[in-house]
Amino acid sequence: MHETRDASRLAVSGHRSKLSALRDELGHLEVQKLSKADLDTLVGRLRRGEVEGRKKWTPRSCNYLLHLATAVLDDQVKQGNIVRRTPRRPGGRRPEQVPHAHGR
Numbered sequence: 001m002h003e004t005r006d007a008s009r010l011a012v013s014g015h016r017s018k019l020s021a022l023r024d025e026l027g028h029l030e031v032q033k034l035s036k037a038d039l040d041t042l043v044g045r046l047r048r049g050e051v052e053g054r055k056k057w058t059p060r061s062c063n064y065l066l067h068l069a070t071a072v073l074d075d076q077v078k079q080g081n082i083v084r085r086t087p088r089r090p091g092g093r094r095p096e097q098v099p100h101a102h103g104r
Helices: 002-026 036-048 059-078
Strands: none
Touching: 002 036, 002 059, 036 059
């Protein structure tokens, strides 16, 4: 029982940690104005270690951030808080994941 609670707390902590980079860097934008280019730029900066107060991020961490951001945006659409899920690429495709080194 305690292990499940501890795992849940760790998961929430991990979600907050990853999403804080998005909030800190892009939180000034309205959700409807968030673009794929904004996310691409953020991911590039995180990968290169160019975000103040943060070390370089691995592809896995960046993909985790993109997964969480997608889940949050999808949830906001379901709740009716935003009209459409953003950001989208031309043709309605989702942002692409960051390739892992060594084919992982």
